[in-house]
Structure formats: structure tokens, C-alpha cells
Amino acid sequence: xxxxxxxxxxxxxxxSIKEKPLSEQLDQLKYIDSIGAxxxxxYLSNYCATAARLGDEEAVNYSFDxxxxxxxxxxxxxxxxxxxxxxxxxxxxxxxxxVCEEAKAALGASDVSYKHPLAIAYLIKGxxxxxxxxxxxxxxxxxxxxxxxxxxxxxxxYNGDKEIYEDMKELLSGYGYEISxxxxxxxxxxxxxxxxxxxxxxxx
Numbered sequence: 001x002x003x004x005x006x007x008x009x010x011x012x013x014x015x016s017i018k019e020k021p022l023s024e025q026l027d028q029l030k031y032i033d034s035i036g037a038x039x040x041x042x043y044l045s046n047y048c049a050t051a052a053r054l055g056d057e058e059a060v061n062y063s064f065d066x067x068x069x070x071x072x073x074x075x076x077x078x079x080x081x082x083x084x085x086x087x088x089x090x091x092x093x094x095x096x097x098x099v100c101e102e103a104k105a106a107l108g109a110s111d112v113s114y115k116h117p118l119a120i121a122y123l124i125k126g127x128x129x130x131x132x133x134x135x136x137x138x139x140x141x142x143x144x145x146x147x148x149x150x151x152x153x154x155x156x157x158y159n160g161d162k163e164i165y166e167d168m169k170e171l172l173s174g175y176g177y178e179i180s181x182x183x184x185x186x187x188x189x190x191x192x193x194x195x196x197x198x199x200x201x202x203x204x
Contacts, residue, residue, distance in 0.1 A: 005036045009043050016046075022200060026050045026059065040066055048080040053200045055088040075113045078103035082117035086124070091197055096121035112141045119151060120204075123193055128159045146172065150180040150204050154196065157187055180204060 012028045029047040036043060044067055051059035060081055067077035082099040085092040096117055103114035115134040122131035135152045149168045156164025165187060169179045180203035185191040196204060 005032060005039045005042055008032045008035070012043070012046065022050055022054050026054060026056065030059075040070060044070070045074070045076040045080075048077060049083070052080040052084040053087055053202070055084065057084060057088070060084045073107055073111070075103065075107055075111050078106070078114055079117055082114065082121070086117065086120055086197055087200065091124050093121040093124040096124070112137055113143065116143075116148060116151060119155060120197065123155065123158065124197060128155065131155045132159050132161075144171070146177055147202070147204060149177075150183055153179055153183045154186060154193075154204060157183070158193065162187075 008028070009032055012025060012032065015025050015028060026047070029043055029050060032043045033040075033047060044063055048060055048063035048067060051063060064077050064081045067074045078099060082096045082103070085095040085099070100114040100118040100121065107114065115138045119131040119134035119138075122128070122134065132155050135148065135155050138148050139152065149172050153165045153168035156162070156168070165179075165183070172179055182191065182196050182199060182201075182203050186193070186196060
């Protein structure tokens with residue numbers, strides 16, 4: 001079964017690269033889970049994250065619990081569970097914040113990855129200053145991922161600070177990336193924060 005799990009996981013990776021529907025990707029991950037006893041470390045983080053983007057609470061809770069059985073300090077589990085409440089039909093910022101508080105207690109001061117969904121939760125609540133505080137905390141800890149840069153640019157624009165947007169654009173360009181089209185469209189007034197929050201593309 002060991003090689004079979006990796007082969008099937010590779011199929012999932014290809015589906016992700018080809019941007020196949022998330023529902024199909026989750027079906028593939030569920031199949032891998034059915035044959036992957038003892039090898040959950042290979043695929044389970046993707047399972048939880050994909051289920052979250054689909055707003056599938058049952059699948060997220062199942063994989064969240066299994067991830068924490070393997071590692072009680074798995075930050076991907078908390079990030080995915082917090083993100084679940086972002087992608088539900090009616091985003092629930094308070095539940096996102098509650099999960100982020102759990103993450104903060106479980107992960108300790110050295111891991112601030114939960115600040116990404118926490119910043120998004122504050123955007124949902126319309127509390128731009130708090131969102132900015134959280135995303136700044138990510139950068140202070142050296143978490144310069146593309147996703148975090150895009151979120152920082154978005155939060156900057158939300159707070160009327162175009163300089164942050166330009167700084168993030170320059171930072172990403174230096175590494176060969178472009179700022180997310182979602183952020184650019186928001187800057188032009190062609191898309192709302194609410195629409196960006198529900199976007200499943202993974203840019204933010």
C-alpha cells in the first residue's frame with residue numbers, strides 16, 4: 001500500500017496543478033485516506049485544506065482531529081479549520097477568531113501562522129486596524145510568503161495605505177512574482193472584500 005498511496009497522492013497533485021474542481025480533488029484525497037492507514041502524514045494536510053476551501057465542515061473536523069492525533073502542534077490543521085468558516089456560505093468571523101485563539105494557545109509564541117486567518121476574520125468584521133496589526137505580526141516573524149504578501153497589500157488598501165500595496169508589489173517582483181489579480185482588481189474598485197474572502201483560488 002505504501003507505493004500506492006504515493007501514486008494516488010501524485011494524481012492529486014496533478015489535479016491540483018491542473019486546477020481540477022475542488023470537489024474532485026477532495027474525492028481523490030478521500031480515496032487516498034481509505035487506503036492510507038499509517039501514512040496520513042502524506043496527504044492529510046491537503047485533505048483538511050481542500051475540505052476547508054469547499055466549506056465541508058464534516059470533512060474538516062474529521063481531518064483536523066486526525067492531524068492533531070499525529071501532531072498536537074500541527075499549524076496546518078488550525079489554519080484549515082479557521083479557513084473553513086471563511087469559505088462557508090455565510091462566513092463566520094467569530095468562529096475563525098475562536099479557532100485562531102485555540103491555535104495561539106496550542107502552538108506557542110514561536111508560531112504565528114494563525115495570524116493569517118485571524119487577519120482575514122477581522123476583515124470580515126470590518127475591523128481594518130486589527131487586520132493590519134495581525135498581518136504586521138506575520139511579517140515581524142519573517143513569514144514572507146506570497147499569500148501573506150498579497151494579504152498585506154489587500155489590508156493596506158483596505159486601510160487606505162497605498163504605500164503598503166506598492167511595497168508588497170515591489171517585494172514580490174523581486175522574487176519573480178506578481179501581486180494577485182484579486183488585489184489589483186480591489187485597488188481599481190472592481191471587486192469587493194466580500195468577493196475576495198470567498199475566492200477559493202488560494203491567492204489570499
